[in-house]
Amino acid sequence: MHMKQKSVYQQTQALLYKNFLQKWRMKRESLLEWALPILLGLYMGLFSHVRENMYFPELPPQDLGRADHVNNSVAIVYTPVSELTQEIMNKTAFALLKERTIIGVPNLKSMDKILLDNITGIAGIIFNDTFSYKLKFFQGYYIPFLKEDLFAAHCWNLDDEDHSCSLSKYWSSGFVAVQAAINAALIQITTNHSVVEELMTITAVNMKTLPFMYKDVLQKELFIFYCLLYFSPFIYFVSLNVTKERKKYKDFMKIMGLQKSAFWLSCGLIYATFIFIISIMITVIITSTQIIVMTGFMVIFTLFFLYGLSLIALTFLMSVLLKKTLLTNLVMFLLNIFCGGVGFTVYYRQLPSSLEWILSFCSPFAFTAGMSKIIYLDNTMDGIIFPDPSGDSYVMIATFSVLAFDALFYLALALYFDKILPYGDERHYSPLFFLNSSCFQHQRTNNVIEKEIESEPPSQDCFEPVAPEFQGKEAIRIRNVKKQYTCKSGKMEALKDLFFDIYEGQ
Numbered sequence: 001m002h003m004k005q006k007s008v009y010q011q012t013q014a015l016l017y018k019n020f021l022q023k024w025r026m027k028r029e030s031l032l033e034w035a036l037p038i039l040l041g042l043y044m045g046l047f048s049h050v051r052e053n054m055y056f057p058e059l060p061p062q063d064l065g066r067a068d069h070v071n072n073s074v075a076i077v078y079t080p081v082s083e084l085t086q087e088i089m090n091k092t093a094f095a096l097l098k099e100r101t102i103i104g105v106p107n108l109k110s111m112d113k114i115l116l117d118n119i120t121g122i123a124g125i126i127f128n129d130t131f132s133y134k135l136k137f138f139q140g141y142y143i144p145f146l147k148e149d150l151f152a153a154h155c156w157n158l159d160d161e162d163h164s165c166s167l168s169k170y171w172s173s174g175f176v177a178v179q180a181a182i183n184a185a186l187i188q189i190t191t192n193h194s195v196v197e198e199l200m201t202i203t204a205v206n207m208k209t210l211p212f213m214y215k216d217v218l219q220k221e222l223f224i225f226y227c228l229l230y231f232s233p234f235i236y237f238v239s240l241n242v243t244k245e246r247k248k249y250k251d252f253m254k255i256m257g258l259q260k261s262a263f264w265l266s267c268g269l270i271y272a273t274f275i276f277i278i279s280i281m282i283t284v285i286i287t288s289t290q291i292i293v294m295t296g297f298m299v300i301f302t303l304f305f306l307y308g309l310s311l312i313a314l315t316f317l318m319s320v321l322l323k324k325t326l327l328t329n330l331v332m333f334l335l336n337i338f339c340g341g342v343g344f345t346v347y348y349r350q351l352p353s354s355l356e357w358i359l360s361f362c363s364p365f366a367f368t369a370g371m372s373k374i375i376y377l378d379n380t381m382d383g384i385i386f387p388d389p390s391g392d393s394y395v396m397i398a399t400f401s402v403l404a405f406d407a408l409f410y411l412a413l414a415l416y417f418d419k420i421l422p423y424g425d426e427r428h429y430s431p432l433f434f435l436n437s438s439c440f441q442h443q444r445t446n447n448v449i450e451k452e453i454e455s456e457p458p459s460q461d462c463f464e465p466v467a468p469e470f471q472g473k474e475a476i477r478i479r480n481v482k483k484q485y486t487c488k489s490g491k492m493e494a495l496k497d498l499f500f501d502i503y504e505g506q
Helices: 001-026 026-049 083-096 106-118 166-172 173-191 196-200 219-228 232-256 259-286 297-322 325-347 353-359 363-379 395-422 439-455
Strands: 054-056 063-067 075-079 102-104 124-127 133-136 153-156 163-164 203-206 211-212 475-487 490-503
Touching: 001 026, 026 196, 026 219, 026 232, 026 259, 054 232, 063 166, 063 353, 075 083, 075 106, 083 102, 083 173, 083 196, 083 363, 106 124, 124 173, 124 363, 133 173, 163 166, 166 173, 219 325, 232 259, 232 297, 232 325, 259 297, 297 325, 297 363, 297 395, 325 353, 325 363, 353 363, 363 395
Parallel strands: 075 102, 075 124
Antiparallel strands: 054 211, 063 203, 124 133, 153 163, 475 490
16 A cells, blocks of 8 residues: 555646646746736726725714704605594694694505605605504615625715714605604594604614724625636646646556656646635735735635635546536636625625535635625724634635645545546546446556566566666556558557666666
8 A cells, every 4th residue: 555655646746736837938938927916906906906905993982962953854655545644644744843744645546656756855644543653754865775794885974074874864855754644644534643743852862883994885796706717827837737738648658657646746736836826816915005905914814715626626527527618618707706706695684504515515605705894894803814713714624624624525526536537548437437346456456467467587588688777766567558550451560578678767
C-alpha cells in the first residue's frame, strides 16, 4: 500500500509540472484566463466607488407629537353610503378637528376611480359592517413601500439636524390620526360615550434607531451577482482543458501506467492554486474599496476560496458526465445562474431554514446565501471577524462547512463516474465496483507482476546492456509494442512484442 501511495504522489507531481509548463508555454490563453476575473474585480471596485456606502448614525428616541397635531388635510372617500356610515363619517370629521372633504360613493368601483384621479390627496374607507372597515392609502406616499429590514435605507438625513424614517410615515401622513378618529366615532355610536379626546391626544415616540449602512437600490444585488460569476472564466478553461487532456492523453496514460487519480489531482491542485491567488485579489479589492466594511478579510477570502474549489470539483463532475466542452460550459453557466438566483431568496428572507440547507448541496446557492448573510450583517453594523466565538460567526462557519463538503462530494462523484463511465475504449467498471474486494487487490496484483517481471534476468540476445551512467536510475518500461502495415497481400507485422526502457536523463 505504501508503494502505491508513493507512485500516485510521483505521478501527480510529474503531471503537475507538465501542467505548469503547459500554462507557461500557452501564455496567450493563460493571460486571458487571468485577465477576465481581474477586470471583473476591478469593475466591481469601480462600481462600488462611484456608488459608495451611506452611513446613518445612531439616533436617540424622537417624540412625534400628538395625533391631532399632524398637519395633514387628506380628503376621505367612503363606501357604502348609509345612515350609519354617514353618521360615522360626520363624527370622524368632527374628531379630526380640520375641515376635510368627505365623499360618499355607492360602490368600490366608484371609489377606485376617485382614488386613481386623486392619488396623493385622498384616502379610502370601506365599511364591511358596524365594527369592521378597511383603509386604502397610496403606498409610498402615505405608507412605506417595504418592510424596514428589507429597505435599502429606512431613515434619511433631511438636513444636519432633522431626519425622517419610512415607518414614521404612518404617523406623519395622518394614517394613524384617521384610524383613531374612525375608532372614536364607532365607540361613541356603539356605547354613547365619547373617547375622542383620549384617542386624538395620544402621542408617539420613534424608538432609538441603530446605526446602519445602505446603498442604492439593487446595488447589493448586482454585487452578489458579479461575485457569483467571478470564477466563470476559470470554469470555462477548466472544462476546455480537462476535456482536451482526457481525450489527448488517455492512450498515453494507459501505456505509461498512470493512475486516473493522479490526473485529477494534478488538474485540481493547479487550479486550486489559481483560485487561491485570485480569491486574495478579489478580497483585497472588496475590502480596500469598502464594498463590505464590517466583515474581516479572512471571512471574505475563505468564502470565495471554498466557492472556487467547489466550482472546480463541480466542473470535473460535469466534464465526466457530459464529455463535451460546450455542453459542460452551458450546464455550468445555467447551474450558476439558476441556483445563485434561488439564493437571493435568502437575502430577502423568503426561504425556510430546512429548504435552505437542502439547496446548499448546490454550491452557487450556498455561496449566494453566505454572501447575503455577510451583506445583511454588514448593513446592521454587525460584521463577522475570525476568530470570534461570540456573535454571528457560527453562521459563516456553517456556510464554510457546506461549501467544503460540496467540493469533496463533487470530487468523489467525479472519480466514481470516471470509473463507471469509460472514456472511449477504456475499461468499464460495474456501478458497485467498490463493493467487490477484487478492486482493492487489482493494484496489489499489478505490483507483484511488476516485481516478477523485473526479477527475471534479461536475455542478452534480446536486451541491450544498460549503460553504466543509467544504472540505478528510475526508468519507464514500455512493453508489447507492435506495428502493422496493410498491403495488397494483407497485414504485415513490422514489430511485435517490443520491450524497451527509458531511463531518467536519457
